[in-house]
Amino acid sequence: MSGSLVIATLTTARNSLKSWPQHGTDSTLDVSGITQLDTPGALFLSALRHLGVALTGVRSEHQTLFDLIDSLELKPLPAVAPVPRWRQMVTALGKSAHDARHEVLSLITFIGRVASWMVDAALHPSTLRPSSISRHVRETGMQALPIIGLMAVMIAIVIGYQGVAQLRQYGGEDLTINLVAVSVLREMGVLITSIMVAGRSGSAYTAEIGVMKTRDEVDALTVMGLEPMQMLVVPRVIALVLTLPVLSFFADIMGLIGGAAISQVLLHLSPTQYLSRLPQVVSLSDLMVGLFKAPVFAFCIAAIACMHGLRVTGSAESVGRETTRSVVKSIFLVLVLDALFSILFEKLKV
Incomplete structure (x- = not known):
């Protein structure tokens, strides 16, 4: 040796x-x-x-x-009995529950801090940075239009095909227009847009702030007397809150165009006939329900993305890990909130 x-x-x-x-x-x-x-x-x-x-x-x-x-008088260590399988499972379950509770409390705390800084920005508009907000609006809004429009059209076509296949068995294929229009305006438009934004813009927010953490740029802001929440988080949250409703409205329009295409192919309805049917099957409240949810989803997505960006510890591995957690958590929270909104609007008969 x-x-x-x-x-x-x-x-x-x-x-x-x-x-x-x-x-x-x-x-x-x-x-x-x-x-x-x-x-x-x-x-x-x-x-x-x-x-x-x-x-x-x-x-x-x-x-x-x-x-x-x-x-020395050395004594062997006492033999450690193997931990039963059931105890390992219970311990792992308890640890997961404890971690989940800690994550929920951390998220609520961070959202409260973001809301506080948003109120401060509303009371003192001079603290806002229009150049930073406009940059994030351009990156999260205009550059996302093609992929969101394509996804909305494809989702509408899929819903239309599946609806016709099922409703034709009962002679109600004409109700496919109702299915596509209501689904897109109330649910699918804003939901698909939010998921796409969480994966595209949310991950970008986390990665950008995370890289700044690895380069000690966030600490440099603090040393210079600047608040990272005000400089990094607030502009991104405002930009996403402004752009997601617009993107959702664009997705609604593209989804209705996809519904018109599928109606012409399967139901032999011209675009004029399709447009004349729309006011009979949907109302302004259907559109407003979807647009009402968009700012809430945007606020949560941006807050989660920035929170995980600030959690990066200083390595490339940490950036990737926090980015993945940010996207998964954002999509999960969007789905949970969408389900809660559906229950709420049903109770309110909206």
Whole structure:
């Protein structure tokens, strides 16, 4: 055995001895090549010696450590009984519940801080940074129009095809227009838009702030007397709150266009006939329900994205991990809020 035998290399040393023949009275280990030896390494060699392995070539500076270990009354550690499987599962479940509770409280606290800074910005508009807000509006809004429009058209076509296939069995294929229009305006338009924005813009927010954390730029803002919440979080939240309703409205329009296309193909309705049917099946309240949810979703998506960006610790791995958590948490919260809104609007008969 040669090289360094310290606590950091014990695992490697043990693995190298696995292929060694079974220890016995004739086993000999040459340790003359060991250059560094600490107490854990000496304990490891002493344990081998007690198993019948003869150590040769022990250096004089290492022999003192062996003599000290031999003079001690060492007792083996008590055997630890294996933890039952059910206890491991209960422990893991409890830890998950504790972590979930901590995450919920952290999210509520951060959303409260963001809301407080938003109120402060409304009371003191001079603290806002229009250039930063306009940049984020352009990146999260205008540049997202093509992909959101395409997704809305595709979703409307899928709903239309599935609706016709099912309603035709009962002679009610004309109700496909009702299905597509109401679904797009009340639910699918804002929901698909929010999910796309969470994956596209939310991840960008987290990555941008996370990279600033790794470069100590956030700490530099604090040192200069600037508040990171005011400089980094508020502009992004305002930009997303402004753009998501517009994107949702655009998705509604594109979804209705997709419904017109599928109606012409499957129901043989001209665009004029389709447009004349729309006021009979949808109302302004259907449109407003979807647009009402958009700012709420936008606020939550932006707050979660910024929160996880500020949680980055300083490595590229941390940036990727927090970005993934941000997107997953944002989409999950959007779905939960959408379900709660559906129940609320049903109770209110909206």
